[in-house]
Amino acid sequence: MNSIKVKKPSKVKGIVTFLLIVVIIWASALNTDVSFQKLWDGLPNMGTLLNEMFPPDWSYFKSITEPMLATIRMAVLGTTFGGIVAIPIALLSSSNVVRIPVIYQIARFIMNLIRTIPELLLAALFVPIFGIGEIPGILAISVFSFGIIAKLFYEAIETIDPGPLEAMTAVGANKIQWIFFGVIPQVIAHYASFFLYSFEINIRAAAILGYVGAGGIGLFLNNALGFFQYDRVLSIIIYTFIVVVIVDAISNKIREKLL
Amino acid sequence: MSQNQIKKPIGKRIRNWAIVLIVIAIYVWAFAGAPSIALKDSAIQALKAIFHGFLHPDWDYIYDPAGEDLLRTLLETLAIAVLGTFISAILCVPFAFWAARNMTKHRTLSSLGKIVLSCIRVFPELIMALLFIKSVGLGPFAGILALGFHSIGMLGKLFGESIENTEFTAREALIASGANKLQVLWFAIIPEIMPAFMSYTLYRFEISVRSATILGIVGAGGIGAPLIFALNGHSWDRVGIILYGIIIMVTIIDLISAAIRKRLV
Numbered sequence: 001m002n003s004i005k006v007k008k009p010s011k012v013k014g015i016v017t018f019l020l021i022v023v024i025i026w027a028s029a030l031n032t033d034v035s036f037q038k039l040w041d042g043l044p045n046m047g048t049l050l051n052e053m054f055p056p057d058w059s060y061f062k063s064i065t066e067p068m069l070a071t072i073r074m075a076v077l078g079t080t081f082g083g084i085v086a087i088p089i090a091l092l093s094s095s096n097v098v099r100i101p102v103i104y105q106i107a108r109f110i111m112n113l114i115r116t117i118p119e120l121l122l123a124a125l126f127v128p129i130f131g132i133g134e135i136p137g138i139l140a141i142s143v144f145s146f147g148i149i150a151k152l153f154y155e156a157i158e159t160i161d162p163g164p165l166e167a168m169t170a171v172g173a174n175k176i177q178w179i180f181f182g183v184i185p186q187v188i189a190h191y192a193s194f195f196l197y198s199f200e201i202n203i204r205a206a207a208i209l210g211y212v213g214a215g216g217i218g219l220f221l222n223n224a225l226g227f228f229q230y231d232r233v234l235s236i237i238i239y240t241f242i243v244v245v246i247v248d249a250i251s252n253k254i255r256e257k258l259l
Numbered sequence: 260m261s262q263n264q265i266k267k268p269i270g271k272r273i274r275n276w277a278i279v280l281i282v283i284a285i286y287v288w289a290f291a292g293a294p295s296i297a298l299k300d301s302a303i304q305a306l307k308a309i310f311h312g313f314l315h316p317d318w319d320y321i322y323d324p325a326g327e328d329l330l331r332t333l334l335e336t337l338a339i340a341v342l343g344t345f346i347s348a349i350l351c352v353p354f355a356f357w358a359a360r361n362m363t364k365h366r367t368l369s370s371l372g373k374i375v376l377s378c379i380r381v382f383p384e385l386i387m388a389l390l391f392i393k394s395v396g397l398g399p400f401a402g403i404l405a406l407g408f409h410s411i412g413m414l415g416k417l418f419g420e421s422i423e424n425t426e427f428t429a430r431e432a433l434i435a436s437g438a439n440k441l442q443v444l445w446f447a448i449i450p451e452i453m454p455a456f457m458s459y460t461l462y463r464f465e466i467s468v469r470s471a472t473i474l475g476i477v478g479a480g481g482i483g484a485p486l487i488f489a490l491n492g493h494s495w496d497r498v499g500i501i502l503y504g505i506i507i508m509v510t511i512i513d514l515i516s517a518a519i520r521k522r523l524v
Binding site: 025027028032034042045049069076077112113116128131135204208212221225237248 | 399509
């Protein structure tokens, strides 16, 4: 890129990559019928919508406080259950804890598989089994946060300092002691940080789970949209926004201290 | 937490206890309010039906020359993720420079940029999709705009942080040799943050693929629409094949993206 008289590496690779990206984007645009004309034409509609949204229905805030609290509750419980189950799987997935490749590869495979399933689909699957309400939401979030926490946690475990572990092995600690006094103290702060991070994500996820009948604020959003009560939609959006901002701020503060 | 010989200052101890009490209070509240787990009367039946459907997925749905099939909708999902990521990767650049602390002398200016980015970030993409559907109509375009807009929040933050972490040496050398601001930007800062840029974009792409799979639930294109129809109709064999499709697609994307990212950093 700069004009120093050093022999530059071949540009072919860069050009090929660039062309490849262009082709992928072009094909994607073709596939999805993207046009800026449509966006431009649609902008007035957006204006109309915003017009209908304002002013928000302030009196509605009171009636959505209960579902909002239910949403937070779903996130708290779901993150907790998911976080607890994540610990053994994360330990099993770490190549420096479990030295047998077959075991940690299988554990990782399960973990990765679970992470690919969208939480909304999970919730929709739990609804016919547990009925409409918070329980499917909590379970969906548990599974979902299990995936996030287990992955981040096992990556943290794999980077720990082997020194204390070797020392413990040398003095004859068994595997359980080894994990409790050698591994856990080194990663506990990371774990707490990942737990909070997943909680932040879950608050947002929980807010939309009601869409498929899994309790919380999403149900109210769905209803308000269905009845074209856009002032209420805006109230819900503002409320969600406030809760998410507060949770993010607190969690960020704590996470900064942890690491 | 450990048994230190030196006692921690009293203020700190009070604070730690306060945190513990707050956490306990939150859990008491959460468990007290949670409804008890009760299986629906038809739960066993539903479970059986779901398992049966998952074990006997609707293979015919994979490719259907006449209409909407799995491959086509998955491809559309992928296209939504590609374009959404592309839009945000471009749009987030000015935001990133705005939010980076070392790009301006005014601290408040960069703080403001950070606040704007977190505001964009907290807005769930599903709600954004609903808004865009209103303006551009049902279909993948709304999904692309929603993803593109939402991703600015996260990408802008990560890019901003990598700009903040740039080394000063290259920059100072250029300034010393009389480069102007634009030249400094182009020759010192851009080359330094480019690998991080690409890596974060790919990482965001992985997340976007996941998000794109559910955007269709509100009508923003991709695999989500047939998925929600199948779920509402309790056609579990259809849900099964779509689920397998999503799992395979996301796994392949993750593997490819991770392989590329490994080379970048």
